[in-house]
Amino acid sequence: MNRELHSFPGGLQIPPHKELSNSKTSLITPLPERIILPLQQHIGSPAVPIVKTGEKVLKGQVIARASGYVSVPIHASTSGRIIDIGNYTVPDSLGLKAPCIVIEPDGDDAWFEIKPTRDYLSIDPKALQEVIREAGIVGLGGAGFPAHVKLNEGMENIVDTLIINGVECEPYISCDDRLIREKPGYIVNGARMIRHAVQAKHCVIALEEDMPEAYAALKELIDDDIELVQLPVKYPQGGERQLIKALTGKEVPSGGLPIHIGIVMHNVGTAAAAYRAVTRGEPLISRYITVSGEVKDPRNLQVLLGTPVKHCADQCGYEVKEGQAIILGGPMMGMYVNNMLMPVIKTTNCVLVTSTFNQQPEMPCIRCGQCAEVCPAELLPQQLYWYARAKNHDRLREYHLFDCIECGCCSYVCPSNIQLVQYYRKAKRQIMQDEQTMSGANRARQHFISRNDRLAREAQEQNEEMLAESETDETDKQSFIQAAVERTRAKRAQMKKPEKQQDHDE
Ligand code: SF4
Ligand code: SF4
Secondary structure, eight states: OOOOOOOOSSOBOOOOOGGGTTTSOOEEOOOOSOEEEESOOSSSSOOEEOOOTTOEEOBTOEEEEOOSSSOOOEEOSSSEEEEEEEEEEOSOTTOOEEEEEEEEEOSOOOBOOOOOOSOGGGSOHHHHHHHHHHTTOBOTTTTOOBHHHHHHHHHHSOOSEEEEEOOOOSTTOOHHHHHHHHOHHHHHHHHHHHHHHHTOSEEEEEEETTOHHHHHHHHHHOOTTSEEEEEOOOBTTTSHHHHHHHHHSOOOOTTOOGGGGTEEEEEHHHHHHHHHHHHHOOOSOEEEEEEEESSSSOEEEEEETTOBHHHHHHHTTOOOOTTOEEEESOTTTOEEESOSOSBOOTTOOEEEEESOSOOOOOOOOOOOOHHHHHOTTOOOHHHHHHHHHTTOHHHHHHTTGGGOOOOOHHHHHOTTOOOHHHHHHHHHHHHHHHHHHHHHHHHHHHHHHHHHHHHHHHHHHHHHHHHHHHHHHHHHHHHHHHHHHHHHHHHHHHHHSOHHHHHHHO
């Protein structure tokens, strides 16, 4: 039976430009001179290095351990020598540096000992979750959320539907399309494995209609246990909430999670990486990325994590030109970066070289309302814009700023050329910083109160001790006086005795 499809509000039909890169077989990127592995490649706490400079490491070896529940380890993506642990430029729109482990490859690409588990169905779901965590698997669709946390949510709740998201709706990006075409078995078996891990009743793999080859490749391998669905092309259908709405008609409540309505979603790349980790024992050390836009040979690459972005672009005929911009990600949601020194990390899906980026000056808002019409989250983007400019954080919360998925539809249609999404990103950052400061202030206040309580308690204990001591002193004093009185009395009594008796006594 065909699934009844729904739609989500707003959204856009935008030129896909996927044909630039999706028809060529992916290229295995040669080893770079340096591998730079940031300790923070995921949402959550950064990993903690467990290697030292000068140490030799093997491919797949853990070089930084997870530092909490929402954290994953980092593995060496090739064999070589650790030449530095320090701050390097990482994928960040502000060009920030962050702690990284740098490996000089030895060229052997020699593997660390790996432990494959062929029959994943025989593994207890909890143990499976642990294997996936130890393999450093995070959401490869761009979010970078540790996969084991989502699997655990699934185990603690009843999961009606597992959705494997192959809807790659941003223009230019075709790495999921290529991955599905080239490794359909990983996706199908990865879907089955995750279904086992979360004990889902149903499993759906979702694609858009502009991926016919990927659809055919999956169709060949799928039995009745998995539903394969094609959706009409619409941006941003790959967004978690939008895809859930399109497939099920259900809405994830504001501030809620898909699991609250019985759904768990993973990207196709995550499913493939999890399957590979369990059945081949290979941790997450590489991924597919698209290099597209104004390069001679746009295509998809299989890249070792830590490979510099420039090295990837060079494989596709990149040449430096005046007025060029580099975007990590797609043109709608990606980040503009000002150099190509940073490495490919777990969440990097595309390197886009363009000179057609928005250089028009912003004009005043004319209140046309077009931004609200296209907003898939049914927000009021122009109101958010005013409140973001006014730094009115209370109003921004009231208008559900944090439901904004930063899809960029509003900026795309704005006739005044206002880069609305940039205002929202900045406002979100400010609010989160304020919250951190606030919680820091709360912690300081709590510390102050506790300290005062402790001092008061200590003072009271000291008083009690002193009182006890003084009472003891008083008792001693009374005893001393009593003894003296006794002695005096005895002496007097002795003085009153008759001499005879006195002699006798002597
Ligand atoms: S689309 Fe631009 S000009 Fe129109 S209301 Fe929104 S912010 Fe204002
Ligand atoms: S960026 Fe945010 S406000 Fe703008 S259309 Fe997308 S979800 Fe709506």
